[in-house]
Amino acid sequence: MMRFDFGALALRGFTALMMLFLIFPIGVTLLVSLNPREFVLPPTGITFEWFRAAWTSETFLRGMSVSLVLGVCASLIANALALPAAMALVRCDFRGKAAVNLLLMSPMLIPTTIFSLALYIYFVRLGYGSGLLPLLVGHVIHVMPYALRIQTASLHRFDPSFEEAARNVGAGRLRTLVSITLPVMRTGLVSSFALCFILSWNDFPISVFLAPPGWTPLPVELFSYIKFQYDAVAAALASSLIVLSAVAMVLIDRFAGLRRVMRS
Amino acid sequence: MPDDAIQVDAIQKLYGTMKAVDDVSFSVAPGEFVSLLGPSGCGKTTSLRMIAGFIEPSGGSIRVHGRDVTHLPPEKRDVGFVFQNYALWPHMTVAENVAFGLKLRRKSRREIAAKIEESLSVTGLSGYEDRLPKQLSGGQQQRVALARALALEPELLLMDEPLSNLDRALRVTMRRELKELQARMKMTTLYVTHDQEEALSMSNRVVIMNGGRVEQIARPYELYETPASSFVADFVGITNFFEGTLMRCAEDWDEVRLASGQVLHARAGAGQGGQPGDAVRALIRPERVTLLSGPEEGANILRGQVMLAEYFGAVLRYSVRLDSGETLRLEVHNFDAILENGTPVHVRVPPEHLRVLPLDGRA
Amino acid sequence: MLRRVLPPLLPALLALLIFVALPMLWVVRTSFNELVDGAYMVEALSLDNYTRFLGNPWYLVNTLWFSVRIALLATAISVICAYPVALYIAGTRGLLRNVLMSLVMAPLLIGLVTLVYGWIVIFRGGGLLNSLMIALHVYDEPVRYMWNIKGVVILLVYIGAPYIVLSLLDSIEKISPYLVEAARNVGASRWTAFWKIVFPLTMPGLYAGLVIVFSLNFAAFAVPLMVGDSKTQMIGLVIYREALLNNDLPFASALSVIMVAANTLILLGMGALFGRLILNKLEVKQ
Ligand SMILES: Nc1ncnc2c1ncn2[C@@H]1O[C@H](COP(=O)(O)OP(=O)(O)O)[C@@H](O)[C@H]1O
Ligand SMILES: [Mg+2]
Numbered sequence: 001m002m003r004f005d006f007g008a009l010a011l012r013g014f015t016a017l018m019m020l021f022l023i024f025p026i027g028v029t030l031l032v033s034l035n036p037r038e039f040v041l042p043p044t045g046i047t048f049e050w051f052r053a054a055w056t057s058e059t060f061l062r063g064m065s066v067s068l069v070l071g072v073c074a075s076l077i078a079n080a081l082a083l084p085a086a087m088a089l090v091r092c093d094f095r096g097k098a099a100v101n102l103l104l105m106s107p108m109l110i111p112t113t114i115f116s117l118a119l120y121i122y123f124v125r126l127g128y129g130s131g132l133l134p135l136l137v138g139h140v141i142h143v144m145p146y147a148l149r150i151q152t153a154s155l156h157r158f159d160p161s162f163e164e165a166a167r168n169v170g171a172g173r174l175r176t177l178v179s180i181t182l183p184v185m186r187t188g189l190v191s192s193f194a195l196c197f198i199l200s201w202n203d204f205p206i207s208v209f210l211a212p213p214g215w216t217p218l219p220v221e222l223f224s225y226i227k228f229q230y231d232a233v234a235a236a237l238a239s240s241l242i243v244l245s246a247v248a249m250v251l252i253d254r255f256a257g258l259r260r261v262m263r264s
Numbered sequence: 265m266p267d268d269a270i271q272v273d274a275i276q277k278l279y280g281t282m283k284a285v286d287d288v289s290f291s292v293a294p295g296e297f298v299s300l301l302g303p304s305g306c307g308k309t310t311s312l313r314m315i316a317g318f319i320e321p322s323g324g325s326i327r328v329h330g331r332d333v334t335h336l337p338p339e340k341r342d343v344g345f346v347f348q349n350y351a352l353w354p355h356m357t358v359a360e361n362v363a364f365g366l367k368l369r370r371k372s373r374r375e376i377a378a379k380i381e382e383s384l385s386v387t388g389l390s391g392y393e394d395r396l397p398k399q400l401s402g403g404q405q406q407r408v409a410l411a412r413a414l415a416l417e418p419e420l421l422l423m424d425e426p427l428s429n430l431d432r433a434l435r436v437t438m439r440r441e442l443k444e445l446q447a448r449m450k451m452t453t454l455y456v457t458h459d460q461e462e463a464l465s466m467s468n469r470v471v472i473m474n475g476g477r478v479e480q481i482a483r484p485y486e487l488y489e490t491p492a493s494s495f496v497a498d499f500v501g502i503t504n505f506f507e508g509t510l511m512r513c514a515e516d517w518d519e520v521r522l523a524s525g526q527v528l529h530a531r532a533g534a535g536q537g538g539q540p541g542d543a544v545r546a547l548i549r550p551e552r553v554t555l556l557s558g559p560e561e562g563a564n565i566l567r568g569q570v571m572l573a574e575y576f577g578a579v580l581r582y583s584v585r586l587d588s589g590e591t592l593r594l595e596v597h598n599f600d601a602i603l604e605n606g607t608p609v610h611v612r613v614p615p616e617h618l619r620v621l622p623l624d625g626r627a
Numbered sequence: 628m629l630r631r632v633l634p635p636l637l638p639a640l641l642a643l644l645i646f647v648a649l650p651m652l653w654v655v656r657t658s659f660n661e662l663v664d665g666a667y668m669v670e671a672l673s674l675d676n677y678t679r680f681l682g683n684p685w686y687l688v689n690t691l692w693f694s695v696r697i698a699l700l701a702t703a704i705s706v707i708c709a710y711p712v713a714l715y716i717a718g719t720r721g722l723l724r725n726v727l728m729s730l731v732m733a734p735l736l737i738g739l740v741t742l743v744y745g746w747i748v749i750f751r752g753g754g755l756l757n758s759l760m761i762a763l764h765v766y767d768e769p770v771r772y773m774w775n776i777k778g779v780v781i782l783l784v785y786i787g788a789p790y791i792v793l794s795l796l797d798s799i800e801k802i803s804p805y806l807v808e809a810a811r812n813v814g815a816s817r818w819t820a821f822w823k824i825v826f827p828l829t830m831p832g833l834y835a836g837l838v839i840v841f842s843l844n845f846a847a848f849a850v851p852l853m854v855g856d857s858k859t860q861m862i863g864l865v866i867y868r869e870a871l872l873n874n875d876l877p878f879a880s881a882l883s884v885i886m887v888a889a890n891t892l893i894l895l896g897m898g899a900l901f902g903r904l905i906l907n908k909l910e911v912k913q
Contacts, residue, residue, distance in 0.1 A: 007817060007818070010711075011711050011714060011715045012715060014711045014712070014715075015711060015712050015715040015716070015727070018708055018709075018711075018712045018788070019712075019727065019730050021708075021785070022730050022731065022733065022734060022785070022788075022789075023730055023733075024745070024749065025742050025743075025744075025745025025746045025748075025749060025785075026733065026737065026742070026745055027745075028745050028748050028749055028755065029741070029744055029745040029748065032748055080638075081638050081639045081642055082639060084634075084635030084636070084638065084639075085635060085636050085638070085639040085640075087635055088632050088635040088636050089636075092631060092632050094629070094632045100636060100640070103640070103643065104639055104640070104643065106643065106647065107643070107647060110647070110651070111842065111843075111845075111846030111863070111886070111887075111890075112846070113846050113847075113848045113863040113866055113867065113883070113886075114651075114654070114846065114866075114883045114886065114887065115647070115650075115651075117654065117866060117867075117870050117879055117880070117883055118647075118650035118651050118653065118654045118883075119646065119650050120870060120871075121650065121653060121654060121657055121870075121876050121879075121880065122646075122649065122650035122653050124667070124876070125653065137646050140642070140646075141642065141643070141646050141647060144639065144642070148639075159349065159351065161347045161349060161351035162351050162353055162354075164313075164316075164318050164338065164345070164347070164351065165345065165347060165351040165352075165353070165412075166353070166364070167317070167318070167337065167338040167339050168316060168317075168318075168338050168339070168343070168344070168345045169339075169364055169365030169368065169412070169413075169416060170339045170365050170368040170369060170416075171339055171364070171365075171368055172337075172339055175368070179364070180353055183353075183355045184353065184354060184355055186355075198736055199736075201738070202736070202737065202738025202739070202740075202741070203738070204738060204739050204740050204849050205739075205848065205849050208849070208867075208871075209867070209870070209871065219738050219739070219740040219741075220740075222740045222741070222744070223740045223743075223853065226740070226743075226744055226747065230744065230747055230748055230751065234744055235744065235748070238740075238741040238744045238745070241737070241738055241741045242737055242741060245733075245736050245737045245738070245741075246733075248736065249729065249732065249733070249736055253729075258728070258729075258732055259728060259732070259793060259796075262732055262735050262736075262793060
């Protein structure tokens with residue numbers, strides 16, 4: 001017998017409302033970017049005019065290339081630093097392992113405001129005030145804990161006998177790493193890279209502190225733009241970023257489980 | 265012997281203060297099939313992995329064909345290894361798995377192709393070259409693991425419970441195939457297992473391990489018939505144990521008095537140099553005990569009642585509660601009826617098959 | 628052992644030492660320096676930067692206390708929004724669950740600026756919401772949702788609630804369904820079973836979420852920068868402004884030290900309160 005279950009219904013209704021709240025700004029942005037009548041509702045059709053404008057805008061293109069270079073470099077470096085550390089953490093038992101792990105994850109615990117300020121002051125002091133290095137370092141340190149987390153998880157699933165088998169048939173350490181370990185771990189590495197890239201690509205707080213003149217990453221560029229105008233071109237750019245983030249989310253989720261990765 | 269294929273001399277492995285492997289020595293002659301047999305956790309895998317070079321020994325030495333390999337990295341030892349979980353590289357096809365080691369040895373393309381074909385055909389895998397490991401059944405994966413090791417023609421093949429992940433029927437088939445292949449190729453093999461049937465049926469010699477130490481090294485037949493310790497007797501097959509005291513050591517026969525007072529005769533010399541008065545254990549295999557058709561008189565004839573009859577088809581096993589108090593298991597192969605519980609019976613324990621072992625500290 | 632473990636860990640640890648530990652220490656040192664006209668700053672050992680903030684009631688009320696209030700408010704609203712969602716998601720499976728989880732995590736991965744754009748379009752004076760409300764005659768004058776406290780709180784909740792959902796889910800999924808069934812079995816109503824069994828067992832997850840979200844909110848500077856006004860002087864924003872716009876690095880450093888200290892104190896207080904009120908009760912119950 002079905003009883004009218006007020007509690008369950010309320011729970012479902014509330015969740016639906018919250019989901020609406022979560023999706024609202026995303027949906028509206030996508031809508032505006034495709035609406036030929038800019039902000040006028042209802043839309044009369046679909047246009048890619050705004051996208052064309054966004055993707056040919058000199059400022060945005062420059063921001064994109066900065067973000068792209070920054071994201072790729074930061075992810076590569078962060079992953080390269082994290083990989084050996086993850087291997088040591090997963091494969092070796094040593095005293096103080098928990099402390100080392102906490103230490104390596106510590107950038108997640110420091111408020112970005114303070115971390116960025118600290119780097120800013122530090123590099124000013126070192127005389128690097130306006131180079132590209134502070135920005136890159138900031139991004140690398142910011143994403144490294146995430147790389148470490150995905151790689152640790154994927155190494156936990158890695159069967160060490162794959163490596164032993166390779167050594168057994170005559171492969172040295174380096175050869176084993178290149179031909180066996182990395183290819184077997186590739187899904188974990190792909191998701192790790194995707195996560196690091198997207199975090200760097202979307203970052204605002206660190207970039208706004210550390211970006212030198214002439215090297216403004218896209219989010220900062222977009223922010224300066226929408227300070228003065230909220231037109232559909234900005235919507236198109238924002239939509240592009242949303243789509244890119246969604247692709248990264250799918251990648252990460254497929255290979256690493258998004259939820260485990262995003263937990264703080 | 266200097267011309268042994270492997271010579272393991274007093275190897276040890278300590279984890280903290282725990283001795284996973286404690287002073288283990290044995291050797292394998294060229295072409296020989298030797299098994300390491302023992303209960304789980306007794307140090308078999310650790311020993312094998314030290315020979316392959318995956319684990320650094322805490323002490324002792326390992327020689328392969330006279331060459332000291334104790335401290336060589338695994339890639340410098342010419343030793344094949346078949347892993348318990350096969351460890352087939354998931355991103356490579358069957359052929360690539362087999363070819364990986366060959367490529368590292370800078371063989372020509374023709375040679376590699378020929379070797380792949382040969383090793384896949386001896387393991388019955390021709391036609392599976394382009395499959396990925398996950399597209400194969402457990403038994404097929406096992407064969408690939410073997411082919412991968414054989415393709416390199418190692419001086420020595422190490423296998424760590426290679427059949428333990430297969431279901432029972434397949435395990436028996438694979439056991440035969442493996443043994444045939446090994447005998448045909450005269451491949452020197454060291455085989456780890458906790459399955460006594462496997463060890464007894466495949467090996468030339470068996471090394472029995474317990475608690476990190478070697479209990480006995482012997483041919484399968486000797487192991488079963490003349491176990492060197494109670495542990496071996498208990499681990500290999502089923503045995504009746506009786507604790508007692510050695511009463512008499514003489515030219516004609518030895519005598520043991522059981523705790524219950526019952527006296528058993530054993531053949532002369534069974535006491536193995538013990539002195540009268542020593543605490544001993546008397547052992548008899550169930551299939552060596554004879555069930556008599558009626559009352560008889562004489563030494564080693566005991567009376568009792570059937571407590572339990574276990575019927576296995578070809579074999580019938582009785583547990584008999586002796587009048588003196590002990591329980592004795594015995595097996596019958598030719599039988600026309602199964603005795604009811606409670607039936608009084610007479611059994612004979614042949615003195616020539618009664619083993620007498622000193623009651624040592626070990627289990 | 629150390630010889631095997633150290634080399635692989637070294638690059639990452641060195642990076643953290645050079646680019647996190649040293650800079651953080653340097654912030655502390657800088658907070659005692661002095662700003663002199665014409666120079667970036669001069670080395671000194673003075674507490675001026677601290678007294679300038681802590682001795683000024685305007686800062687204490689409009690920055691420190693304001694940040695605490697906003698952070699607490701946004702955290703509380705996040706919890707209220709997140710709790711039912713976590714409960715509901717815990718009971719779903721398959722596609723529905725995947726969709727819900729993706730929606731929950733989207734704000735964490737999509738950049739802040741991108742999201743802010745969407746909110747501005749909705750909430751600004753001539754935005755969608757006001758146009759709709761006016762068209763429906765709910766009210767006649769546009770209501771200001773952005774560039775004030777409301778905007779800041781809405782966005783902090785938008786970013787904070789997902790974290791709380793995730794950490795609550797961790798706790799909820801650890802609860803064996805048998806516990807609830809057992810309670811129902813001995814006659815507890817659904818509501819009682821929730822209140823006496825599920826709710827106390829979710830407290831650890833809730834607490835973990837609270838700690839993260841409060842800290843994020845308290846330190847926020849991008850959100851008040853983007854959707855706040857001259858009244859939303861959250862401490863993170865003041866740090867940003869002093870450092871980048873006024874070039875007063877010593878003062879910004881002192882503010883950072885104060886912010887971390889205040890955050891730590893508040894979390895300690897929250898921990899004590901939580902422990903007293905709920906976690907202890909939980910232990911007694913179990
Ligand atoms: N890495 C290790 N650290 C600590 N103890 C270990 C390690 N590897 C094995 N051992 C212990 O050593 C003993 C022997 O293990 P193993 O050689 O795997 O036994 P087997 O293969 O005979 O089952 C076991 O008690 C096991 O727990
Ligand atoms: Mg083993």
